[in-house]
Amino acid sequence: MKKRGKGIACMVYPIGFTSYPNPSAAFVQVNQDGSAVVLTGATDVGQGSTTALAQIAAEELGIAYDAVTMVTSDTQRTPFDLGSVASRVTYITGNAVKRAAGDAKKTLLQVAAEMLDVMSPDELEAGDGKIYVKNSPDRNVSVAAVAREATLVKGRPPIGEGSYNPTTTFLDPETGHGKPYEAYVFATQIAEVEVDTETGQVDVLKIAAAHDCGKAINPLLVEGQIEGGVAMGLGYGLMEEMVLENGVVKNPQFTDYILPTALDMPLIETAIVEVPVSTGPFGAKGVGEPSLIPTAPAIVNAIYDAIGIRIYDLPATPSKILAALKEKERANILKEEE
Amino acid sequence: MTHVIGQRIPRHDAILQVTGKAEYGIDLARRGMLHAKVLRSALPHAKLLKLDTTRARNLPGVAAVITAADVPNNRFGFTHLDQPLLAEDKVRYRGDAIAAIAADSLKTAEEALRLIDVEYEPLPGIFDPVQAMEPDAPKIHGESNIASHIKIRYGDIELGWSRSDEIVEDTLTTQMIEHASIEPHAALAEVDGRGMVTVHSSVQRPFLIATDLSKILKIPLNRIRVVVTAVGGGFGGKNEITMEPYICLLALKTGKPVKLVYTREEEFQATTVRHPYIVKYKSGVKKDGTLVARQARIVSDAGAYVSWGESTLSKACIHGAGPYRIPNVKIDGYLVYTNNSIGGAMRGFGVPQLGFAHEVHTDHIAEKLGIDPLEFRLKNALVDGSSLPTGQVLESVPLKETMRQAVQLIGWKKEVAWDEKAR
Numbered sequence: 001m002k003k004r005g006k007g008i009a010c011m012v013y014p015i016g017f018t019s020y021p022n023p024s025a026a027f028v029q030v031n032q033d034g035s036a037v038v039l040t041g042a043t044d045v046g047q048g049s050t051t052a053l054a055q056i057a058a059e060e061l062g063i064a065y066d067a068v069t070m071v072t073s074d075t076q077r078t079p080f081d082l083g084s085v086a087s088r089v090t091y092i093t094g095n096a097v098k099r100a101a102g103d104a105k106k107t108l109l110q111v112a113a114e115m116l117d118v119m120s121p122d123e124l125e126a127g128d129g130k131i132y133v134k135n136s137p138d139r140n141v142s143v144a145a146v147a148r149e150a151t152l153v154k155g156r157p158p159i160g161e162g163s164y165n166p167t168t169t170f171l172d173p174e175t176g177h178g179k180p181y182e183a184y185v186f187a188t189q190i191a192e193v194e195v196d197t198e199t200g201q202v203d204v205l206k207i208a209a210a211h212d213c214g215k216a217i218n219p220l221l222v223e224g225q226i227e228g229g230v231a232m233g234l235g236y237g238l239m240e241e242m243v244l245e246n247g248v249v250k251n252p253q254f255t256d257y258i259l260p261t262a263l264d265m266p267l268i269e270t271a272i273v274e275v276p277v278s279t280g281p282f283g284a285k286g287v288g289e290p291s292l293i294p295t296a297p298a299i300v301n302a303i304y305d306a307i308g309i310r311i312y313d314l315p316a317t318p319s320k321i322l323a324a325l326k327e328k329e330r331a332n333i334l335k336e337e338e
Numbered sequence: 339m340t341h342v343i344g345q346r347i348p349r350h351d352a353i354l355q356v357t358g359k360a361e362y363g364i365d366l367a368r369r370g371m372l373h374a375k376v377l378r379s380a381l382p383h384a385k386l387l388k389l390d391t392t393r394a395r396n397l398p399g400v401a402a403v404i405t406a407a408d409v410p411n412n413r414f415g416f417t418h419l420d421q422p423l424l425a426e427d428k429v430r431y432r433g434d435a436i437a438a439i440a441a442d443s444l445k446t447a448e449e450a451l452r453l454i455d456v457e458y459e460p461l462p463g464i465f466d467p468v469q470a471m472e473p474d475a476p477k478i479h480g481e482s483n484i485a486s487h488i489k490i491r492y493g494d495i496e497l498g499w500s501r502s503d504e505i506v507e508d509t510l511t512t513q514m515i516e517h518a519s520i521e522p523h524a525a526l527a528e529v530d531g532r533g534m535v536t537v538h539s540s541v542q543r544p545f546l547i548a549t550d551l552s553k554i555l556k557i558p559l560n561r562i563r564v565v566v567t568a569v570g571g572g573f574g575g576k577n578e579i580t581m582e583p584y585i586c587l588l589a590l591k592t593g594k595p596v597k598l599v600y601t602r603e604e605e606f607q608a609t610t611v612r613h614p615y616i617v618k619y620k621s622g623v624k625k626d627g628t629l630v631a632r633q634a635r636i637v638s639d640a641g642a643y644v645s646w647g648e649s650t651l652s653k654a655c656i657h658g659a660g661p662y663r664i665p666n667v668k669i670d671g672y673l674v675y676t677n678n679s680i681g682g683a684m685r686g687f688g689v690p691q692l693g694f695a696h697e698v699h700t701d702h703i704a705e706k707l708g709i710d711p712l713e714f715r716l717k718n719a720l721v722d723g724s725s726l727p728t729g730q731v732l733e734s735v736p737l738k739e740t741m742r743q744a745v746q747l748i749g750w751k752k753e754v755a756w757d758e759k760a761r
Contacts, residue, residue, distance in 0.1 A: 083543030
């Protein structure tokens with residue numbers, strides 16, 4: 001018989017390293033044609049961080065995304081970055097890039113103030129490839145013209161530097177008290193499963209994943225992260241397990257270490273919950289690791305809802321589920337006999 | 339003004355990826371490069387009595403063989419400096435590296451591996467972290483197998499139990515898994531005429547790789563360059579040095595570029611894994627569903643070396659109460675050496691283990707009280723201004739909003755009342 005059920009799981013997860021300083025730095029140069037180069041040590045490991053960081057630089061400089069070139073992850077060409085770990089790149093490297101772009105923009109605004117004949121750079125803003133007077137955007141000059149003027153006339157190339165390190169403290173060794181992180185994200189996932197009571201097979205039909213990320217710099221990439229995390233969580237919940245015997249891995253290939261494939265994936269519905277935080281670049285936090293955390297328990301709780309079997313040891317394989325169903329049946333028969 | 343923030347822009351390298359033009363670590367090649375292989379321990383726990391590489395070195399096509407004696411500083415680690423790059427007097431798990439070889443072909447390197455003579459004296463192995471905590475268990479490093487004990491104390495746990503109407507206890511366990519990146523670890527090292535060592539590698543933290551290489555090779559940072567290739571999956575598994583020291587030493591020794599790619603079997607046997615956890619939860623609740631106390635005891639199987647085990651356990655403990663307001667909390671985490679694979683960094687860093695445990699436990703409590711699991715969570719959820727068991731006050735907590743939006747997407751078993759004020 002096939003039985004359906006729904007299960008929920010929630011989580012809290014931090015952004016950045018626990019307690020230890022974990023800075024990122026960035027350099028920015030605005031070229032004479034209004035394009036820009038950003039140097040950062042952050043590594044795109046497939047999550048799309050280079051794209052998101054380019055968006056942050058473009059927004060801050062008021063230029064188009066395509067006008068930004070990223071130079072990344074080369075220890076002799078780019079400034080220090082702690083690394084693409086701990087869901088930290090958008091928040092920490094993002095802040096560093098925003099600061100570096102803001103630093104370069106300072107020169108642009110100072111030069112533009114003279115070109116536009118305003119009293120102070122504070123009266124100006126950058127956007128759509130132009131620097132304009134806040135209250136009368138028709139008074140403007142292109143970023144390219146300002147960058148050229150700054151570099152070749154004023155002799156002040158518009159370059160910028162920036163770094164960011166979250167404010168944290170170490171934990172008291174006896175009580176564990178302290179402020180190990182600057183920002184946290186929250187999430188809920190609900191899984192709907194169908195369990196075959198004859199085979200113990202669990203078919204995950206649908207997963208709803210709602211993740212707080214502060215502000216989505218790029219919703220497409222946030223959704224990609226969530227979908228990838230759900231896939232990883234599904235493997236953790238139902239399939240993956242290294243089997244060791246006296247320290248020897250008995251299943252060291254993908255023939256018998258089972259990863260979820262496209263055919264195992266359920267329909268994933270994502271919701272991006274946006275509550276911007278003042279400490280993040282344009283309010284952003286992160287989503288990288290959190291996306292996998294609620295998946296396995298949501299599935300396991302859905303299995304319970306479907307068949308009344310609670311799995312306490314991962315993964316929830318068909319053989320464990322079948323054994324538990326048989327055990328339950330035996331207990332029911334004994335109860336009836338009494 | 340148009341905004342770039344919030345736009346659904348495809349990845350900058352999407353075209354390279356889908357046309358197969360992105361260059362991964364595994365794609366690296368140089369004219370005249372050598373291929374490296376690593377000899378791993380044949381036993382999970384043993385003394386190394388003899389190591390003779392003569393026959394391997396004399397095989398035609400073999401350019402160099404390195405052992406522990408060739409590593410200028412043969413020790414690394416993050417919180418614990420407990421791991422040798424190449425084994426010295428002892429091996430502690432089946433992934434321990436004993437020697438590395440560079441040869442003109444992969445076939446020759448593989449053949450040379452079999453010509454290295456190693457004599458072991460087997461030591462009793464310990465594979466169960468709970469047994470490893472016993473005082474008379476075989477020791478893997480020093481006097482005790484307990485590498486760390488992390489504590490979180492919040493409120494008064496005894497008071498919490500006394501105020502509880504119901505106490506629910508569960509033991510939950512999670513398994514060992516691999517990062518299983520589709521691209522295995524892969525790197526190429528080359529040394530130029532000025533002595534500059536350049537490593538191209540598929541890694542997540544190039545600056546950590548460079549710093550650790552500098553310490554291990556005793557070469558200043560301005561003569562080491564780490565360049566990251568396209569990364570075909572990391573998930574924490576490409577967080578630290580793995581093969582880089584071997585290929586740098588072999589490149590320095592031979593003057594030729596050296597490339598190394600781990601096989602899938604090596605990925606499983608000799609790289610870090612997600613720590614298996616045993617989590618004992620005990621929670622006290624009022625009849626109305628208010629959580630008043632939670633205790634957790636976590637045992638983490640570190641494997642043979644600590645690697646990121648302490649940091650991982652610390653993050654797990656900090657989040658051990660789950661996303662709930664609980665006034666009395668006591669958490670103890672133990673990191674225990676065994677002769678199993680080394681637990682390292684992996685996406686979620688200890689919290690997926692705890693997340694599974696506290697969420698299944700939470701459903702169990704709700705069932706005992708006869709309360710809907712969503713309503714039970716809403717009643718106890720962290721809100722703006724709540725504290726974690728570290729005492730840290732949280733500012734922006736849209737947890738209930740994530741519950742509301744998840745329910746909107748998929749529906750729930752019953753109607754629940756959403757509190758509009760508390761996020």
